[in-house]
Amino acid sequence: MTLEEFREKVRELKNSGKYPVARSYILPALWIAEKNFPAITHEVMKVVAEELGVKPVEVEEVAEFYAMFHTKPKGKYVIRVCTNLSCMLCGGEGILAKFSDLLGISPGETTEDGLFTLEVSECMGLCDGAPAVTVNEERFLKVTSEKVPEILRKFGWKG
Numbered sequence: 221m222t223l224e225e226f227r228e229k230v231r232e233l234k235n236s237g238k239y240p241v242a243r244s245y246i247l248p249a250l251w252i253a254e255k256n257f258p259a260i261t262h263e264v265m266k267v268v269a270e271e272l273g274v275k276p277v278e279v280e281e282v283a284e285f286y287a288m289f290h291t292k293p294k295g296k297y298v299i300r301v302c303t304n305l306s307c308m309l310c311g312g313e314g315i316l317a318k319f320s321d322l323l324g325i326s327p328g329e330t331t332e333d334g335l336f337t338l339e340v341s342e343c344m345g346l347c348d349g350a351p352a353v354t355v356n357e358e359r360f361l362k363v364t365s366e367k368v369p370e371i372l373r374k375f376g377w378k379g
């Protein structure tokens with residue numbers, strides 16, 4: 221998506237009249253950006269602010285606050301491993317370590333080929349399936365170390 225195409229999408233969103241105040245469109249606009257750009261850069265935030273008629277700092281605050289938004293370039297697939305209480309008690313830390321070992325990266329890093337970004341997640345509301353992992357929008361529940369290579373292969377890992 222080009223910046224101009226993105227601008228048009230944000231304009232359409234605003235014109236939908238779904239919400240009473242302009243600020244309410246910041247989150248959905250950032251979701252469009254998250255799905256279509258490697259990172260929500262300052263240029264992207266500027267477009268959101270201009271089209272919604274809000275201050276750039278308001279957009280930046282939202283983009284920086286939520287962990288699901290990436291203001292730095294991310295991989296094609298973002299792997300999020302929950303290590304909060306339920307997941308931790310069910311082995312979440314070990315699952316994170318397994319992803320880290322197989323991919324050769326630490327949490328917060330992206331593989332050299334740009335395929336995977338590994339992240340630690342706060343509770344994702346999937347505690348009944350602990351330990352939980354998401355890859356982009358796909359969920360994996362009751363993940364075991366043995367399942368980790370299988371999950372990675374599904375997304376093109378060649379290891």
Ligand code: FES
Nearest residue numbers: 302307343344346
């Ligand atoms: S603690 Fe991991 S999903 Fe809730």
